[in-house]
Amino acid sequence: MAKPDNPETSENGDRTGLPAGRADDGLRLRVLGPVTLSADGRSLVVGGPGARGLLLLLALGVNQVVSMARIVDGLWGDHPPASARTIVHGYVSRLRRTLSDADPGGRVARIRTQPPGYALELDESHIDLFTARRLLVAARGNPAARRAELLRAAADLWSGPTPVEPPVSAVVVEIDDLRLVITAERIEAELELGRHAELVGELRRLVRAHPFDETLVGQLIRALHGSGQRAEALERYAEFRRRVADELGIDPGPRLRQLHAMLLRDELTPVPDAPVVAEPVPAAAHRPPVPAQLPPATSAFIGREPELAWLDRLPAARTGAAPVLAVLSGPAGVGKSALAITWGHRSAAVFPDGVLFAALGGSAPGHPPRSAVEVLPRFLLALGVPGVDLPDEPDEQAALYRSLLANRRMLVVLDDVRDSEHVRPLLPGGPGSLVVVTSRRRLDGLVASSGARRLMLGPLPDEPAATLIADTAAEAGVSMSGEQAAEFAALCGNLPLALRVVAARLAAHPTRSADGLLSELADERTRLAALDIEYADTSVRAALDVSYRGLHPAIGGAFRMLGLVPGPSVDPYVVAALCDTDVPGAARRLHALAEANLIEETGEQRYAMHDLVRLYAKELAATDRQEAHRGYAADQAARRLLAYYLATCDQARRLLYPPRDDLDFAAQHRRPARPVLARAEHALAWFEAEWVNLTALLDATVAADRHAEAWQLVALGSHYLTTRGRYPEWSHWAHTGLASARAAGDSSGEALMLIVLATARTRYGQAADALADARNALRVATELGDSRLIRTALGNVAGGLYWQGRLPEALACDQESYRLSVAADDRMGQAHALNNMAQVERELDRHTEAAEHARAAAELFAGIGDDGHHLMALNNLVELHLDAGRADEAEPLVRQALVLSATGRPDLQQAFARELHGRVMLAKGDPGAAEELRAALALTESLAAPRAAQLRELVAGLPENGRS
Numbered sequence: 001m002a003k004p005d006n007p008e009t010s011e012n013g014d015r016t017g018l019p020a021g022r023a024d025d026g027l028r029l030r031v032l033g034p035v036t037l038s039a040d041g042r043s044l045v046v047g048g049p050g051a052r053g054l055l056l057l058l059a060l061g062v063n064q065v066v067s068m069a070r071i072v073d074g075l076w077g078d079h080p081p082a083s084a085r086t087i088v089h090g091y092v093s094r095l096r097r098t099l100s101d102a103d104p105g106g107r108v109a110r111i112r113t114q115p116p117g118y119a120l121e122l123d124e125s126h127i128d129l130f131t132a133r134r135l136l137v138a139a140r141g142n143p144a145a146r147r148a149e150l151l152r153a154a155a156d157l158w159s160g161p162t163p164v165e166p167p168v169s170a171v172v173v174e175i176d177d178l179r180l181v182i183t184a185e186r187i188e189a190e191l192e193l194g195r196h197a198e199l200v201g202e203l204r205r206l207v208r209a210h211p212f213d214e215t216l217v218g219q220l221i222r223a224l225h226g227s228g229q230r231a232e233a234l235e236r237y238a239e240f241r242r243r244v245a246d247e248l249g250i251d252p253g254p255r256l257r258q259l260h261a262m263l264l265r266d267e268l269t270p271v272p273d274a275p276v277v278a279e280p281v282p283a284a285a286h287r288p289p290v291p292a293q294l295p296p297a298t299s300a301f302i303g304r305e306p307e308l309a310w311l312d313r314l315p316a317a318r319t320g321a322a323p324v325l326a327v328l329s330g331p332a333g334v335g336k337s338a339l340a341i342t343w344g345h346r347s348a349a350v351f352p353d354g355v356l357f358a359a360l361g362g363s364a365p366g367h368p369p370r371s372a373v374e375v376l377p378r379f380l381l382a383l384g385v386p387g388v389d390l391p392d393e394p395d396e397q398a399a400l401y402r403s404l405l406a407n408r409r410m411l412v413v414l415d416d417v418r419d420s421e422h423v424r425p426l427l428p429g430g431p432g433s434l435v436v437v438t439s440r441r442r443l444d445g446l447v448a449s450s451g452a453r454r455l456m457l458g459p460l461p462d463e464p465a466a467t468l469i470a471d472t473a474a475e476a477g478v479s480m481s482g483e484q485a486a487e488f489a490a491l492c493g494n495l496p497l498a499l500r501v502v503a504a505r506l507a508a509h510p511t512r513s514a515d516g517l518l519s520e521l522a523d524e525r526t527r528l529a530a531l532d533i534e535y536a537d538t539s540v541r542a543a544l545d546v547s548y549r550g551l552h553p554a555i556g557g558a559f560r561m562l563g564l565v566p567g568p569s570v571d572p573y574v575v576a577a578l579c580d581t582d583v584p585g586a587a588r589r590l591h592a593l594a595e596a597n598l599i600e601e602t603g604e605q606r607y608a609m610h611d612l613v614r615l616y617a618k619e620l621a622a623t624d625r626q627e628a629h630r631g632y633a634a635d636q637a638a639r640r641l642l643a644y645y646l647a648t649c650d651q652a653r654r655l656l657y658p659p660r661d662d663l664d665f666a667a668q669h670r671r672p673a674r675p676v677l678a679r680a681e682h683a684l685a686w687f688e689a690e691w692v693n694l695t696a697l698l699d700a701t702v703a704a705d706r707h708a709e710a711w712q713l714v715a716l717g718s719h720y721l722t723t724r725g726r727y728p729e730w731s732h733w734a735h736t737g738l739a740s741a742r743a744a745g746d747s748s749g750e751a752l753m754l755i756v757l758a759t760a761r762t763r764y765g766q767a768a769d770a771l772a773d774a775r776n777a778l779r780v781a782t783e784l785g786d787s788r789l790i791r792t793a794l795g796n797v798a799g800g801l802y803w804q805g806r807l808p809e810a811l812a813c814d815q816e817s818y819r820l821s822v823a824a825d826d827r828m829g830q831a832h833a834l835n836n837m838a839q840v841e842r843e844l845d846r847h848t849e850a851a852e853h854a855r856a857a858a859e860l861f862a863g864i865g866d867d868g869h870h871l872m873a874l875n876n877l878v879e880l881h882l883d884a885g886r887a888d889e890a891e892p893l894v895r896q897a898l899v900l901s902a903t904g905r906p907d908l909q910q911a912f913a914r915e916l917h918g919r920v921m922l923a924k925g926d927p928g929a930a931e932e933l934r935a936a937l938a939l940t941e942s943l944a945a946p947r948a949a950q951l952r953e954l955v956a957g958l959p960e961n962g963r964s
Helices: 049-060 068-076 084-102 128-139 142-156 169-192 197-208 212-224 232-249 254-262 307-312 338-344 372-382 394-405 419-426 445-449 460-475 480-493 496-508 514-522 538-551 553-560 572-577 583-595 612-628 629-655 680-703 707-724 727-744 745-765 768-785 785-804 807-823 828-843 847-864 867-883 887-900 906-923 929-940 948-956
Strands: 006-010 015-019 027-030 034-038 040-046 109-112 119-123 324-329 354-359 411-415 435-439 453-456 600-603 605-608
Touching: 006 049, 006 453, 015 707, 027 128, 034 084, 040 084, 049 068, 049 119, 049 807, 068 084, 084 109, 128 142, 128 169, 128 338, 128 553, 142 169, 142 768, 169 445, 169 460, 197 212, 197 785, 212 232, 212 254, 232 254, 232 583, 307 338, 307 453, 324 338, 324 445, 324 629, 338 411, 338 435, 372 394, 394 419, 411 419, 419 445, 460 480, 460 496, 460 828, 480 496, 480 514, 496 514, 496 538, 538 612, 553 572, 553 583, 553 600, 553 612, 553 629, 553 906, 572 629, 583 605, 612 629, 629 680, 629 707, 680 707, 707 727, 707 745, 727 745, 768 785, 785 807, 785 828, 828 847, 828 867, 847 867, 867 887, 867 906, 887 906, 906 929, 929 948
Parallel strands: 324 435, 324 453, 354 411, 411 435
Antiparallel strands: 006 015, 027 034, 034 040, 109 119, 600 605
């Protein structure tokens, strides 16, 4: 769609000079507040919250494809309905009709279908959000009165708060953040105009709503001081300092501390508009120098093509009144400086007025970072200002620097920046320049307040990492196979610094084989030591030391605690348990560590470490345990972590199947806090997210000789294994639990673990071993006189006998289990025994008794609320009806089974339900039977289920395969 080029008039009648739509088309989409659509002043009916939410999502990505996955996530979050896509299609149809009524030819707006989603085609000037953004950009760089005028116009575009309805909070936060930035910049302009008393009330309300926003706190302090309330200004600072110390474990930022110092010295005065400093005009015979300050680029640069392409697009983004600011952020050793310098050399021609470079040393060990006060004189000299003409005051130097760059096209590379405030005095004042900043921190402040674009750097991809190490080794005369290079890269986590250290070690000893160094790296206990270079400051550990020692003590303590986590990921609940704090406090610690690039957010509220960072944290935790004053705290934290997982596993398993044991960690451990799990699907999602961690925790618990907790963890996790487990992991857990129960001398635990092992073996067709385990469990239970364990073990013995074809013996065991369950009023035991009896009776051709018992089992499971076993009993009942040729009776039951199996990840019972559905369709002559059976076969094979061979034979015999 063609973009109109006439200027737009703001809502207060002032011309903004910004591009807009034609005055006569009249179509306006408002998303700053309730989502509304109007044409020529006439309101259009958009629909309910869902349709409005979809329109908002499309508007935010206007003229770009918004994927169906993004739409579904935006409208429903983690719990979309099964018909989500159908509902979205309906919303799109409704919105298209609305747009067509207002714009019949699609001249101004239309919704286009383009895989993988939809795109709203509409000029941005018709959407108030983009008008607000343009007004914000246009305001920057103007005198205070004009800035305030433009920013008030932007703020007036809001018609109210964003409603709490679809889409989810991330979109609302984005819009609210823009409103806050506009408000803060408008207040800044009005403070410069001396309107202190008028702003105090508004700032008090804003600080109450955003108590950790240092910009707003600083503005309130200035407004109070400017209106003669110096004592309250000092109290506001003291109050903020206490709050961030108590809740975040940090100090106020340097800008706020400087403001406080000026307040104490009574040096704080209203800031007038900065005077415009005229750029010196050189004599005709003396052209200004063209600085070229970049250090040499590294020769070993590889594998950053997407990142280079991202940087290549930045010069074209230089529009408006502000320079383009790019932040390259990432952990220590990831290659941020190498990327910035390499790209700067490649792109120097794009910046005809030169390149400035400063290594600010924000993470350099042993000395403080270089300040802007040190860097500005060097930049001014490079720009041609004679030394005798350098201003004495830093503020005057900064003003001159901005003036000199106002009309130049320059690249400014600021390497290793400590924080957002560190770099602000070095930002140019005009739109022609581009600034590339590198930092180990994310510099959220620059992104929020200065519109910086941020690129997060991670390790190299596998192939370039292996190539880098192989090429460097070859240059040093070290022979290395492709497999060895790939192994080196993997052990280094593809981290460029680690790869360079390995290359340097190989080059230092070219006669040494690569295998020796590989052995050092393969052992986690010696890996970090292997990545040190003797008599050099370059090492992975040294780089991580700097990042760690720059943390606030409370945040550093949380990082050390992460070294106690056996698994690869954490969430705030885990950190709350480790640090003995509340969940919001733990979330703030994780956010601080992510901001420092020591951990990475891999999902909503889930964080992971690079392998080398994890080993470093483990070293710190091990050191803590060796020190008397910290060892107790570390051991206590490890106990809290295990208690958290035991309690949460217990909480989750009760949503899957009612327990048949006396373990009750959920009731015993009220602290630490646990996630809210209300339904079975929540429990499954939690188990799936934590399963790798739980497996690592199990192994670590055994290694710590805490065998009682180890077998108990297996007992709690067995509910998930029954629902989702595959045989290898099920077998590993069961054998581990059995060994621990025996090591702990706990006979009840031994019987339970034998039952877990027998269940796994029975499920996967290992009848002989399953029968032996079940009989051992029955023997131990009988010796203990534990009626509940006896009933359960009898069912497992019956299962083993059933799979060996010893049907009368199996039936006798099931009947005895049922008798004992009735005597004990154990409804769950009765249901299991009835279901098992039905299976045996089916094989004995006692179909009437089998059907009665299967139906009774299904009713009992349903009444108990055990959906998993209810599904199993329904499947068995469907199979019995099919055997008897009663497809009509089987059909409603199998549909009920499909509904029960529709949630969560596929498992054996879901695969069996799909198979039974296909068999019912086949019996009824439904032409879709073959497709359903093939889908069931694919699912069954993916689960390595024992029925796969039998089902494969059935599918192979279908007429659709051309066989008789």
